Amino acid sequence: MKLPLFPLNTVLFPGCTLDLQIFEARYLDMIGRCMKAGGGFGVVCILQGDEVGLAPSAHAMVGCEALIRDFQRQDNGLLGIRVQGGRRFRVLDTELQRDQLLLAEVKWLHELPDVPLDDRDEDLLALLAALAEHPLVESLDIGSHANGQHALGNKLAYLLPFDDHDKLRLLETDDPSHRLDDIQHLLEKMQGDLFA
Structure with a gap:
């Protein structure tokens, strides 16, 4: 193609x-x-x-x-x-x-089937809702809702201020659960760097 x-x-x-x-x-x-x-x-x-x-x-x-x-x-x-x-x-x-x-x-690239959100995803869903209230994000009309782990992972990976190499790694990740795990690790690293 x-x-x-x-x-x-x-x-x-x-x-x-x-x-x-x-x-x-x-x-x-x-x-x-x-x-x-x-x-x-x-x-x-x-x-x-x-x-x-x-x-x-x-x-x-x-x-x-x-x-x-x-x-x-x-x-x-x-x-x-x-x-x-x-x-x-x-x-x-x-x-x-x-x-x-x-x-x-x-x-x-082959997309794995989407996985429904569960209780473990609540914090990340709340983070997406908070990001969606920012005027710049609001103007993009991306929305604060995610139907499954694919949408939640894609939106957070796109909106959060990770560096391009981390974003590329997230884009290359096929499994939506792994993508969310990686986002969680990157967020923890960012917080660690802030308070170091």
């Missing part, structure tokens, strides 16, 4: 929302093609390089499909789009086009 890539300094997770301003010709063309075809593009985290200009020299090999949910011309004249995270994928190979757009051969 061929997928155009949009390397960013962020890690997108399934079910989560991201607002982007598009101004480079390669991405305006890509968005136009995606909208015509009714398809999405891939968001991968930049490991080395910049978002603007030449394609980054290194990016994550696991990413998340971005599905266009809304678009509008902004006051500054740029195209603003809102995307929602779809399926996770692994990059098998990339090809750099003349306009510096990366086209990737990807393999969709």
Whole structure:
């Protein structure tokens, strides 16, 4: 499966929302093609390089499909789009086009069945509800509710201020219970660092 890539300094997770301003010709063309075809593009985290200009020299090999949910011309004249995270994928190979757009051969990652939330997840659910009240999070319309461990893990991994390497590890984790365990450990480490 061929997928155009949009390397960013962020890690997108399934079910989560991201607002982007598009101004480079390669991405305006890509968005136009995606909208015509009714398809999405891939968001991968930049490991080395910049978002603007030449394609980054290194990016994550696991990413998340971005599905266009809304678009509008902004006051500054740029195209603003809102995307929602779809399926996770692994990059098998990339090809750099003349306009510096990366086209990737990807393999969709298998999602394990969702697991219902239980009493152990109450604290993390309360944390999500608290995060959802922040004006920045509220504007993303991600919501404070999670139906199962997949949604809870994805939303927390996306919203919490973990570093990109930790977020990538969480994105690569297939098992929703393991993802929540890892988030709990990262939170404990953050608290430990705060009071050290």
